[in-house]
Amino acid sequence: DASAVMRVRVAALGVAHVLVLAEDHTQARRVEEVRRDFVANVSHELKTPVGGIALLAEAVLDAKDDPEAVARFAARIQVESTRLGRLVQEIVDLSRLQVADTLHEPELVDVGSVLTEAGDRVEVAAGARGIEVHIVPAPDVRVFGDAELLVTAVANLLANAVNYSDAGTRVGVGVRRVGDRVEIAVTDQGQGIPLAEQERIFERFYRVDAARSRATGGTGLGLAIVKHICANHGGEVTVWSEEGRGSTFTITLPVAAPDAVDGPGADPHA
Numbered sequence: 630d631a632s633a634v635m636r637v638r639v640a641a642l643g644v645a646h647v648l649v650l651a652e653d654h655t656q657a658r659r660v661e662e663v664r665r666d667f668v669a670n671v672s673h674e675l676k677t678p679v680g681g682i683a684l685l686a687e688a689v690l691d692a693k694d695d696p697e698a699v700a701r702f703a704a705r706i707q708v709e710s711t712r713l714g715r716l717v718q719e720i721v722d723l724s725r726l727q728v729a730d731t732l733h734e735p736e737l738v739d740v741g742s743v744l745t746e747a748g749d750r751v752e753v754a755a756g757a758r759g760i761e762v763h764i765v766p767a768p769d770v771r772v773f774g775d776a777e778l779l780v781t782a783v784a785n786l787l788a789n790a791v792n793y794s795d796a797g798t799r800v801g802v803g804v805r806r807v808g809d810r811v812e813i814a815v816t817d818q819g820q821g822i823p824l825a826e827q828e829r830i831f832e833r834f835y836r837v838d839a840a841r842s843r844a845t846g847g848t849g850l851g852l853a854i855v856k857h858i859c860a861n862h863g864g865e866v867t868v869w870s871e872e873g874r875g876s877t878f879t880i881t882l883p884v885a886a887p888d889a890v891d892g893p894g895a896d897p898h899a
């Protein structure tokens with residue numbers, strides 16, 4: 630009868646409500662877990678260089694009668710503190726990117742200029758490691774976003790390509806327009822990434838080989854930052870890699886509509 634049907638419906642609604650609440654709760658707990666993990670990871674990652682610097686300072690004091698040893702330890706303090714500075718900066722950058730899922734003041738950005746600027750940033754590191762970086766001329770394509778963040782994203786991929794490759798190999802950057810999207814691909818002939826690790830490398834502080842990452846000054850945050858920058862631009866980053874052969878990281882972004890204006894009230898034909 631009708632009232633029985635009604636009672637069943639009300640009961641079902643109640644169950645659904647409880648399920649939704651339970652799901653909210655699970656979601657909230659997961660967010661909290663992620664936050665706690667992040668704090669734990671950050672303090673662990675900061676303690677390592679801070680501890681190292683403290684030990685080196687002690688070594689300097691002990692070796693004060695041996696100028697050569699003092700110079701050696703001081704140089705290492707310099708390296709460690711530079712890395713620490715970068716780590717702190719990247720933690721701040723990543724926290725900002727995670728909080729804001731929208732861009733501050735988006736503008737029209739020329740993809741070619743992003744690649745040139747990113748290439749400039751890794752030029753010295755690539756030269757020092759004997760790696761040639763080849764950037765193919767980009768088609769005339771623009772995206773809507775934050776130029777500085779986009780340069781950071783491409784530069785992070787380039788820095789990895791250089792860091793995880795051997796001398797004498799090549800790193801290439803190519804751009805391809807596919808419908809209303811643009812793909813920026815960074816390819817190296819480096820050591821590659823095992824299939825099982827390919828998804829995890831985008832996690833904060835995840836490294837396939839922590840020793841190598843540290844030796845190259847890595848923070849383990851580079852790809853997490855790339856991932857968030859892409860997401861904030863309505864795009865994504867993917868990886869293709871084969872161990873021993875190399876890797877290709879591809880950033881895909883929506884192309885700016887041809888009539889998009891550069892900021893409020895701007896006239897592209899002016």
Ligand code: ADP
Binds near residue numbers: 789819822837849852
């Ligand atoms: P890191 O500072 O350690 O380079 P990332 O977040 O940039 O941190 O990268 C995470 C890990 O992914 C690296 O430690 C490395 O193991 C692996 N990786 C990233 N890019 C490459 C690449 N081009 N070739 C091989 N391994 C890579």
